[in-house]
Amino acid sequence: MVASPVNPPGTAPDIAAASGQSKKPVRLSAARRTAILKALADPRRFELLEHIARSSCPLGCSEARAALPISAATLSHHIKELASAGLIDIRREGKFHFLTLRPGVLEGLIALLARLESPTCPQA
Numbered sequence: 001m002v003a004s005p006v007n008p009p010g011t012a013p014d015i016a017a018a019s020g021q022s023k024k025p026v027r028l029s030a031a032r033r034t035a036i037l038k039a040l041a042d043p044r045r046f047e048l049l050e051h052i053a054r055s056s057c058p059l060g061c062s063e064a065r066a067a068l069p070i071s072a073a074t075l076s077h078h079i080k081e082l083a084s085a086g087l088i089d090i091r092r093e094g095k096f097h098f099l100t101l102r103p104g105v106l107e108g109l110i111a112l113l114a115r116l117e118s119p120t121c122p123q124a
Helices: 012-018 030-040 043-054 061-067 072-084 105-114
Strands: 088-093 096-101
Touching: 030 043, 030 072, 030 105, 043 061, 043 072, 043 096, 061 072, 061 096, 072 088
Parallel strands: none
Antiparallel strands: 088 096
């Protein structure tokens, strides 16, 4: 995938595109928006979300742990925070857990942030 100059690699639009998801944006409440932004503020958590987004299939926790230099307990905490914010879904199969992006959430956040762009001042 080639990143556009507007959306450098690792940005939310880049993650949404990598996931192959172009779902209708989810409407985000103020509380959920705050939870999402807090969850994404942690660099390791954002890195984990990137791995989940770029995975062509649901990402297993063992694959996620192998990709990140963190302990199992820390990975578990980050997964819990991403799930609590509503960014990912966790599917359990026996003792295994598989992670996927929740459809439409990143698109909703992108739409919300795009509305913050100020209009051009006619006097400038």
